[in-house]
Amino acid sequence: MELVIPLSKHGEPLFRQVYKGLRQAILSGTLSAGGRLPSTRELAEQLGISRTVILLAYEQLLAEGFAAGRGGSGTYVSEGMGRSAPKREKGSAKLRLSRYGLAAADAVEAVDSPRRKTSPVRYDFAYGRSAIESFPLEMWRHILLRHVRQAPVREFEYGPAAGSPILREAICAHLRRSRAVVCDPSEVIVVNGSQQALDLIARVLVERGDQVAIEDPQYNGTREVLRAAGAKLLPVPVDRDGLNPAKLPTQAGLVFVTPSHQFPTGAILPLARRLALLDWARRKNSIIVENDHDGEFHYEGRPVESLQGLDTEGRIVYLGTFSRTVFPALRIGYLIVPKSLASAFIAAKWLNDLHSATLEQETLAEFINSGMYERYLRRLRRRNAARREALLTAIHRYLGERVEVTGDGSGAHIVLWPRERHSEDSVIARAASRGVGIYGISHCFLTKPSRIGFILGYSRMNEKEIREGIRLLGETL
Secondary structure, three states, rough: OOOOOOOOOOOOOOOHHHHHHHHHHHHOOOOOOOOOOOHHHHHHHOOOOOHHHHHHHHHHHHHHHOOOOOOOOOOEEOOOOOOOOOOOOOOOOOOOOOHHHHHHEEEEEEOOOOOOOOOOOOOOOOOOOOOOOHHOOHHHHHHHHHHHOOHHHHHHOOOOOOHHHHHHHHHHHHHHHHOOOOOOOHHHEEEOHHHHHHHHHHHOOOOOEEEEEEEOOOOHHHHHHHHOOOOOOOOOOEEOOOOHHOOOOOOEEEEOOOOOOOOOHHHHHHHOHHHHHHHHHHHHHHHHEEEEEEEEOOOOOOOOOHHHOOOOOOOEEEEOOOOOOHHHOOEEEEEOOOOOHHHHHHHHHHHHHHHOOHHHHHHHHHHHOOOOOHHHHHHHHHHHHHHHHHHHHHHHHHHHHHHEEEOOOOOEEEEEEEEEOOOOHHHHHHHHHOOEEEOOHHOOOOOOOOOOOOOEEOOOOOHHHHHHHHHHHHHOO
């Protein structure tokens, strides 16, 4: 136990100073009732003074009842001490925030969405969650423990800022196969989830006042990162086919898109629009940021390849995450950047947090290289497909023509658009009163939405729960 007791060579005797320091720690609750005090030898060594001084201070505490001795065990704070001690309130100094700090404070209501329900509901259609219950955690623990036991000492030193070489190679190989991404390991940067990827993009590519085009509606994590960076946001409307390139602004240095499963509407950007977007970026000499957060999940027809795979000029910064396919607490994502930008992004990553956790990277690399990751993805796709089918069937049965559905072709959530006018908050509240958790879409818009919608995730619920939740929602509407 480390105790801070200021001592002075002038004034009161040292034992009184030690006694007062301990007494104050007991009264303030720093040393809790029944807690063990450090031994006299230990405290004397910490403070650099004679043990006799500490013995005198302890004798005073014992005499006044602040402490009690236990034979062969040590000295303890007396029971009942510190419980009624007045708490010291700190003042509220007016401290200055930076522009970034002010922007972050303003964003506090928009981040961490969807928020966990304060009162848990029986049928929670939360989105942006992975199917943790189906992940092979025992196998993951086995691989991780083996790496902990067998890793050479150098593995516990600082690692490369860009990430573990073996993981960068594994990510690159997987994305080439599954998403038709054109890359080599030198262009891969391992980050702490896609949110850090967005933050690094803003730091490296955005100056305060820069015009940046974003989808409307959009992922609020993107919007708030850009706002904090001081960007001027230019909303581009999204329809059933995603972002409309014909409505892109004439001047924008960057555009942020989610082409494989637009967030939140779920629209899939068709090939014609993808080519038009690439043509716009070429003409305007702009950068495209492709967020492929749900690219691994596609249910009908041939999977749509990444936008990055169509780029022939090196204009796309591509980002993804394992939070949706492995588990969120892993906090491993990746950036694929053009070679011309790689050194700047790697330096920004180092400045931000040096590097991501090494052992978890090594474990994930083996998980991918052994084929376990792709086998798990196949199982997860089949499971999500069955849940999606149960969801769409239940919507058809219990909601029918009262709603329109978008986003059912890929990803792990859909959006319900009621055809009648409703209050978003009142519908959410009424649904919650029946034990159903749904989430409004209005917070995703930069402009005023023309109608309300509700985001329903289905990766964490079984088919029976989905059917019953939609039945109750049908009664609510």
